[in-house]
Amino acid sequence: MKNYRSYLEKLLEITIKNKASDLHLSPGRKPILRIDGKLHSIKGEGILSPEDVVNLLREMIDKNQFDRLLKELDIDFSYSLGKLGRFRGNAFFQQGMISCALRFIPARIPTLDELSLPPILHKLTKSQQGFVLVTGPASHGKSTTLASLIDEINHTRAEHIITIEDPIEYVFEDDLSIIDQREVYTDALSFARALRATFREDPDVIMVGEMRDPETIATALTAAETGHLVLATLHTNSAAQTIHRIVDSFTGVQQAQVRAQLSSALLAIISQRLIPRIGGGLIPACEILLNTPAISNLIRENKIHEIPLVISTSAEEGMMTLNQSLAILIKEKKITLEDAYNYSINPKELGELLKKYF
Numbered sequence: 489m490k491n492y493r494s495y496l497e498k499l500l501e502i503t504i505k506n507k508a509s510d511l512h513l514s515p516g517r518k519p520i521l522r523i524d525g526k527l528h529s530i531k532g533e534g535i536l537s538p539e540d541v542v543n544l545l546r547e548m549i550d551k552n553q554f555d556r557l558l559k560e561l562d563i564d565f566s567y568s569l570g571k572l573g574r575f576r577g578n579a580f581f582q583q584g585m586i587s588c589a590l591r592f593i594p595a596r597i598p599t600l601d602e603l604s605l606p607p608i609l610h611k612l613t614k615s616q617q618g619f620v621l622v623t624g625p626a627s628h629g630k631s632t633t634l635a636s637l638i639d640e641i642n643h644t645r646a647e648h649i650i651t652i653e654d655p656i657e658y659v660f661e662d663d664l665s666i667i668d669q670r671e672v673y674t675d676a677l678s679f680a681r682a683l684r685a686t687f688r689e690d691p692d693v694i695m696v697g698e699m700r701d702p703e704t705i706a707t708a709l710t711a712a713e714t715g716h717l718v719l720a721t722l723h724t725n726s727a728a729q730t731i732h733r734i735v736d737s738f739t740g741v742q743q744a745q746v747r748a749q750l751s752s753a754l755l756a757i758i759s760q761r762l763i764p765r766i767g768g769g770l771i772p773a774c775e776i777l778l779n780t781p782a783i784s785n786l787i788r789e790n791k792i793h794e795i796p797l798v799i800s801t802s803a804e805e806g807m808m809t810l811n812q813s814l815a816i817l818i819k820e821k822k823i824t825l826e827d828a829y830n831y832s833i834n835p836k837e838l839g840e841l842l843k844k845y846f
Contacts (some may be wrong), residue, residue, distance in 0.1 A: 492543040500569050501543075502530055503592055507769075509627070511575075513541050514587040524764055540587045545579050545588055553828065556673075557586070566671075568656035571595055576657050591627075593657045597639045598632065604771050605633060606813075608778070608806035609758065613640040616692075618755035618779075619712035623724045628762045629772060630721045631657050631697070637719055638695055641665060648690055652682040653697035665693075670699075682774040683707045686716075695718035702737045709746070710754040725833060726810070727777035728795045731787060751787040753783075754779040759810065761831045763823045771822055773831065775810040811838045815845050 499519050503511045506732050508521035508528075509721040515538040518529040536544075543589070546554065548567040557563045562580035567590070569575065574593040579586055600609050612620055619639070621629045639645060643667040649665050654672035669675075676682035679696060680703040686694050699705050699720050712718040724730040731750065738746050757777040762770040777783065777799055799807045814828040815838065825842075832838045 490543070492540075493547050495546045496544050497569065499530070499533075500575065500590075501572070503590070504569075504572055509592060511590040511592075513544055513590070514582070515541050515585045515772065516835075521741050524768060524770060525762070541586050541588060544663065545586060547639060548575075548577060549579070564655050566593075566657065573832075574657065574659065576655060593631075595659075597635050597658050597660070600633075600636045600640060603629070603632065604776055605636070605758075605760075606776055606808070608776060609633075610640070611806070612756055613637055613644065615717055615755055617712065617715050617717055619692070619709065619750070619753045620717070620719045620723055620755050621730055621757045622719070623727075623759045624732050625721045625725065628760055629770075633758065633760065633772075634695060634697075634719055634721060638667075638693070641693055641717075642667060645830075647692035648736065649693040649695065650686050650689060650691040650695070651695040652676065652679055652686075653695075654679070657697075665820060666689060674840070680704045680707060684713070686711065691716060691806075693717045693719070698722075705734055705737055705744075709749045709753055713749060725760070726759050726796070727775055728792050730757050730759065731792050731795070735790075735792075744776055747787055747790060751784040754784075754787070761810065763817065763827050763831055765822055766824060771817065773810055773813040773817055773823075773828075774808065775813065776806060778802075778805060778807055780805060811841050814838060815841050818842065819845050 503521055506521055506523055508523045510522040512520040513536060515536055518533050518535055519774060549565050553563055553565055555655050557579050564731045565577045567575045567577060573595045575590040576590060576593055577590045579588045580623050590784055622633050624630055642660060643663045645664055647665045649667040651669045656669050660667040672679055681698055683704055684707055694716055696708055701723055703726050707721055722730055724733050733745050735746050759775040760772045763773050765771040782798050800809045810830055814832055817823045818825060818828050829835045
């Protein structure tokens with residue numbers, strides 16, 4: 489019989505050593521790493537049986553979590569490897585068997601500059617109140633960007649920060665700020681309930697790992713309106729789509745009120761993609777929307793389709809479209825032309841933009 493604790497730690501250490509973002513454990517396959525966006529089987533490792541995956545998973549979660557997996561058929565969890573870092577996991581059933589995907593979370597939180605994020609993000613960490621949204625597809629660095637924003641606040645301001653996460657990913661160490669991290673299902677029953685409770689917990693800054701339902705969105709908006717800085721993520725592809733998603737979460741009679749709240753409370757939307765960097769690694773391309781009077785007016789009047797044009801013509805205020813960000817990265821020889829077109833939402837517009845750059 490295998491020593492599954494030792495085998496698990498070996499696989500996780502291989503993941504870290506190879507600078508992989510993810511480790512996949514599935515019956516009938518070797519353990520698989522995702523490195524710079526591409527999948528690779530771990531050489532020298534055998535094919536995992538259904539029992540292997542279950543036993544490896546049992547080393548990472550407790551009985552209550554395993555019982556919840558059997559009932560709900562998928563669960564999120566986290567697992568700490570001490571000073572080496574943490575892993576955010578999702579266990580799920582497929583074809584009647586359990587599989588598992590693990591995302592590596594380094595112990596040290598990278599800075600905004602180390603992540604090659606636009607300098608305008610530093611300005612957001614100085615805000616006392618408002619709503620900041622980090623958006624983009626799954627696995628494109630939203631949680632890391634959010635953690636970097638929170639940690640910069642931690643090192644520059646004396647604030648009470650509350651995070652609500654499922655599961656807890658980066659673990660913060662208090663510096664100038666005090667930080668309380670609440671994990672859904674462990675420390676709170678739901679995102680919405682934990683967020684409502686913050687009003688009685690004297691926070692200055694609130695981080696919501698994910699806005700999953702209208703109640704959470706509504707409470708986050710109220711918190712941003714009432715003197716708190718609220719940072720959250722959404723799985724959307726652009727600033728305009730993010731605003732549509734928030735507004736469309738509510739019924740017709742509520743939408744006008746939500747647009748009014750959003751037009752006043754919104755600070756910024758950062759929509760990002762991680763692009764393969766020439767020479768290895770990944771680099772973010774970002775669309776940046778900042779809530780100017782022009783943007784606020786478009787949100788309130790439900791002219792959201794005009795927002796991309798305002799972003800594209802507001803570079804002097806710190807805004808940029810995704811295509812403008814991609815074009816800059818091409819010009820700086822950080823990404824290939826092919827990858828830029830692959831990740832662009834509007835390749836035709838990108839082509840026209842590149843003609844101006846070259």
